[in-house]
Amino acid sequence: MTSLSNQGGVPAAAVRPIVSARQRQMTPLIDAIALSEGIDRALVHAVISQESRYHARAGSPAGAVGLMQLMPATAARYGLTPNDRYDPAKNVRAGIRYLKFLSRKFNGQLDLILAGYNAGEGAVQKYGNRIPPYRETQDYVRKVKGYLALYRQRRRHRAAGTVATAAIQAPWRRLQGSVRQNEDLARDDARSRSTGY
Known part of the structure; x- marks a missing residue:
């Protein structure tokens, strides 16, 4: 798993989650590729949320697609x-590999990874391995970090909910089993009384 550091970094921006049919449709593909590439899927979703809002055919005036x-x-x-960039699987895999490259280049420093993804690694290096003084890049880093925090929080809550649900369901299932056994015994007892056996 790619290791990320956020010591002394830019604060995250408040963001709203992306909830759409496109997001639900793309999530299994994105998660599978992130898992196969060994990168935090929450980071990939955060970048996609800011970059394209899950539009596979999105394009920018600068030529990004x-x-x-x-x-x-x-x-x-x-x-x-150029046409491969529109293929969701190929696009996500290449984007993840670029994030991993940036992570190695900037020693896992999340702010620099994100700044490099937005402005290019050359711009980060030009400014002494700092976030370039471009408003767009600074806003980008804050927003992606906001999405990242949101998606990680959701994952923790889902995991906690799964554990809590399992903890509640286990005794309930045992109780249901006991009730069924008692019902079976009562039925058998009633049958034996009615038949005289």
């Missing part, structure tokens, strides 16, 4: 043709 808004040069670096 797809779920993870890949620029032509970035896509080519990971073996994608």
Whole structure:
């Protein structure tokens, strides 16, 4: 799993979750690729939420396209043709590989990884391995971190809910089993009384 650090970083922005049919449709694909690439799926969803809001055919005036808004040069670096960038699986895999590259380059420092994803690794290096002083990039880092916090919180709540549900269901299932056994015994007892056996 790619390790990320957020020591002394930019605070996260308040964001609203992306809840749409597109998001629900794309989530299994995104999660499977993130798992196979060993990266936090919450990070991938956070980037996609900010980049394309789960629109597989999204495009920017700068020429970035797809779920993870890949620029032509970035896509080519990971073996994608211009048309491949519109393929959700290929786009997500290349975007994840770029995030992993940035993570290695910037020693897992989340702010720099995100700034590099938005402005390019060259811009981060130009400013002494700091977030470039571009308002768009600074806002981007805050918003993606907001989505990341939101998706991680949801995952923790789902996990806690699953554990809590299992803890509640286990005794309930035992109780249901006991009730069924008692009902079976009562039926058998009633049958034996009515037949005289």
